[in-house]
Amino acid sequence: MLIAHLTDFHCMPDGALLGGKLDSRALAADAVRTVTGPEFSPDALVVTGDLTHDGSLSAMRAARAATDLSDIPVFVVPGGHDDYETFAKVFPEHVMMGNDTRPVLRAETVGTHRFVCINTLGEGELPNWTEAMSEELDTVLSEEPDMPTVVVLHHPPFQCQIPVSAYCQDPTVTWARPLHATIARHPQVKLIPCGHVHRVFQRIWAGALVSSGSSTVVQVDPNFSDFWTSAAEDRRNFSLILEPPNFLLYHWDGSEFTVFNLPLKRDFPRVA
Numbered sequence: 001m002l003i004a005h006l007t008d009f010h011c012m013p014d015g016a017l018l019g020g021k022l023d024s025r026a027l028a029a030d031a032v033r034t035v036t037g038p039e040f041s042p043d044a045l046v047v048t049g050d051l052t053h054d055g056s057l058s059a060m061r062a063a064r065a066a067t068d069l070s071d072i073p074v075f076v077v078p079g080g081h082d083d084y085e086t087f088a089k090v091f092p093e094h095v096m097m098g099n100d101t102r103p104v105l106r107a108e109t110v111g112t113h114r115f116v117c118i119n120t121l122g123e124g125e126l127p128n129w130t131e132a133m134s135e136e137l138d139t140v141l142s143e144e145p146d147m148p149t150v151v152v153l154h155h156p157p158f159q160c161q162i163p164v165s166a167y168c169q170d171p172t173v174t175w176a177r178p179l180h181a182t183i184a185r186h187p188q189v190k191l192i193p194c195g196h197v198h199r200v201f202q203r204i205w206a207g208a209l210v211s212s213g214s215s216t217v218v219q220v221d222p223n224f225s226d227f228w229t230s231a232a233e234d235r236r237n238f239s240l241i242l243e244p245p246n247f248l249l250y251h252w253d254g255s256e257f258t259v260f261n262l263p264l265k266r267d268f269p270r271v272a
């Protein structure tokens with residue numbers, strides 16, 4: 001099993017560039033072509049939210065056009081920049097298990113692995129997760145306790161020192177406590193790909209590997225010195241960095257995932 005991970009396309013509405021500079025639609029499409037193409041031939045692609053920058057229908061359709069370039073199974077969740085109703089309209093097969101609370105969007109098996117997509121969207125860019133939502137996830141995870149499982153979501157479920165919005169208002173990340181308890185009860189959950197913070201990092205959390213991906217457009221650096229000062233809503237000073245984006249590949253060897261962090265640019269010169 002080989003899984004490709006892209007995130008945070010931030011597709012713009014028709015005719016617009018991100019920050020007046022970046023054609024985020026073209027970058028998303030190029031990224032999907034690159035990671036799902038013959039160089040790697042993964043078995044599945046996960047895309048962990050912020051498909052759009054403004055939540056608009058035209059931007060969501062551009063994100064859909066990008067993911068449709070893949071001929072392998074794709075698992076997509078909405079992010080804080082997306083509008084849920086628009087997401088559900090444009091990606092209807094990705095909300096097959098949706099209901100009023102919409103905690104579990106989709107659960108499907110590809111080969112040896114099960115993919116469970118969950119919706120962590122709250123107000124604005126903030127995450128939300130409740131005990132009731134966790135109970136529903138627990139029910140879904142209990143259906144296949146022995147199958148290695150990938151839980152796909154947008155928000156990293158812990159404080160990760162990257163001063164973008166969602167965590168500044170919830171320093172102890174209280175929203176994720178019931179999610180932690182549920183994941184910890186299901187050791188078959190091996191991998192939790194996420195997005196939101198535009199930086200690659202990994203951490204073991206609740207017994208699973210949480211893996212944050214690189215945005216296809218701009219990145220954000222962690223802050224280990226004055227995070228809380230810079231994170232305050234009226235004093236945020238993080239930069240959106242125009243560095244070359246990466247993507248992640250997760251290779252399953254029969255017992256665990258190994259993570260590969262590779263540049264989307266594939267034509268660097270070879271010296272040998």
Ligand SMILES: [Fe+2]
Binds near residue numbers: 008010081198
């Ligand atoms: Fe984002």
